[in-house]
Amino acid sequence: MEDRKARRKAFLDEFIKDLEEEIFSQFDQKLDEESAQSIRQTIRERVLRDFQDETGELINRLKKSVTKEIASKVTRDEKLKKKAEEEEFQRFNLHFRIQHIMIFTSVIILILTGLPLKFPDLPTSTGFVSIIGGIKSSRLLHRIGAVILIAAMAYHVIYSILHREGRRDLILLIPRPRDFLNLIQNIKYFLGFSHEKARFGRFSYIEKFDYWAVYWGCVVMIGTGAILWFENLFLNIFPKYMFDISKEAHSDEALLATLAIVIWHFYNVHLNPDIFPMSWTWWTGKISKEEMIEHHPLEYEETTAENAKDDAM
Ligand code: HEM
Structure with a gap:
């Protein structure tokens, strides 16, 4: 603050000095020191008065227009944010x-x-x-x-x-004949025999496969894991070879699950260039309008048609 005041004073002093020189240079004869001093005083007073009046007005005008501009920018940003949020889908x-x-x-x-x-x-x-x-x-x-x-x-x-x-x-999530047709359609598309990709609803055949693979994996791992955990209890009722099979199944399915997660799931949700480094859907539960149209066009059409119906009511 002090700094700003000092800068303003230095600027005004400089300005007044220039003005004095300009005014005095218009007169040929030299003024006596007393008159010159009085004129200097008058110039200084006028400049200070006019400067205060005019800069005050200028600052007020500037403040008003800039504040208005900022306010309209904030509302515009808020509107854009709201629009973007509205265009997200809770998956x-x-x-x-x-x-x-x-x-x-x-x-x-x-x-x-x-x-x-x-x-x-x-x-x-x-x-x-x-x-x-x-x-x-x-x-x-x-x-x-x-x-x-x-x-x-x-x-x-x-x-x-x-x-x-x-x-x-x-x-x-229950598999349907449509999933098989979608798979064929995508194979044709990827081989260049068709220009159209399969259009999915809420779950693609890939997601259904992912879901049931995890479901089945959990059933096997929990079932066989429980047998390993309560070995003595199990062997009191069942023959040893059943225990051995369970151990083998647990061990092999573990490796399969690890590879499926590292290769399949990590590619789908991390390494896929569309998503890299990570899809945040697991945390927010949301996907963008673009993702919705790209990956679940049928669900998008259904949801927007339903929303339009609700709005019309
Ligand atoms: C994704 C899930 C799981 C993975 C990847 C996994 C992995 C494994 C692996 C690799 C082994 C070693 C098998 C061997 O020695 O060849 C093992 C052992 C075992 N697992 Fe699991 N497991 C899983 C889930 C479970 C569950 C749900 C249970 C219990 C209900 C369980 C209980 C056990 C037990 C009791 C053993 C034997 C451990 C010991 O020797 O103390 N596991 N598991």
């Missing part, structure tokens, strides 16, 4: 997102703690196990991961039965 509700978070957290723990049991001699296995405090901790963590996965599965099954959107999605 997954909170229940679904919580289930997904529980599943991926548990599966990461289960893979990290399970694979060292399958490949105990690998340096990565011994390294990881020693970091987490030895084989005992690894086994304990594996069981904690298993409990989270079982809870997620139970949550999902109850949600799919009791929640309206859960029931709707479960029905829409």
